[in-house]
Amino acid sequence: MSAERYFNALREKVAGDMAHLNALDAALGDGDHGTTLLRGLTSAARAAEGQRAKAFMRASGGASGTLFGLVLHEIEQHLEAGADLGAGLARAEARICDLGQVKPGDKSMIDALSPAVQALQGGDLAAAVAAAGAGRDATVEMIARRGRAQYVEGGGQGHMDPGAVSLTMMLALLAETEAAA
Numbered sequence: 001m002s003a004e005r006y007f008n009a010l011r012e013k014v015a016g017d018m019a020h021l022n023a024l025d026a027a028l029g030d031g032d033h034g035t036t037l038l039r040g041l042t043s044a045a046r047a048a049e050g051q052r053a054k055a056f057m058r059a060s061g062g063a064s065g066t067l068f069g070l071v072l073h074e075i076e077q078h079l080e081a082g083a084d085l086g087a088g089l090a091r092a093e094a095r096i097c098d099l100g101q102v103k104p105g106d107k108s109m110i111d112a113l114s115p116a117v118q119a120l121q122g123g124d125l126a127a128a129v130a131a132a133g134a135g136r137d138a139t140v141e142m143i144a145r146r147g148r149a150q151y152v153e154g155g156g157q158g159h160m161d162p163g164a165v166s167l168t169m170m171l172a173l174l175a176e177t178e179a180a181a
């Protein structure tokens, strides 16, 4: 499975789910999560080998573009250069927590990424996807402590975090495409 194929498939997937991702974000933030991801992925799909995650970061922009770009960089390195996915995503998690000043339980992408990283220590991507999905679902009841969602009534409790949804989508697509390769 090439990085090129993965990024193209992810762009297609996000294009199809853009309205849903925007609606999730509208409940907690500014309603642009799907649009922002798609802008970054459209640029990534046109970028040269090894430059896709960087192109994503530049085109999507803002804090979330950088944070998702860190995850996509590790996936790109894994697909292109055979880099260890578990170590890469653990590195991305640490950098996201540092740059975003976020930790598990804050109602963010980290609530999907962190359990996935734990599960990947056993080397099982399917288990990591399941763990990410459970973490994503758990964000519904969480009260946001970071980002715009913390200013929404009740800290956004009752709404799923859009970043946890898209993070899980990225890992699920990787598992699907690796299984099919």
Ligand SMILES: [Mg+2]
Pocket (backbone or CB within 6 Å): 025, 029, 030, 031, 032, 033
């Ligand atoms: Mg937003």
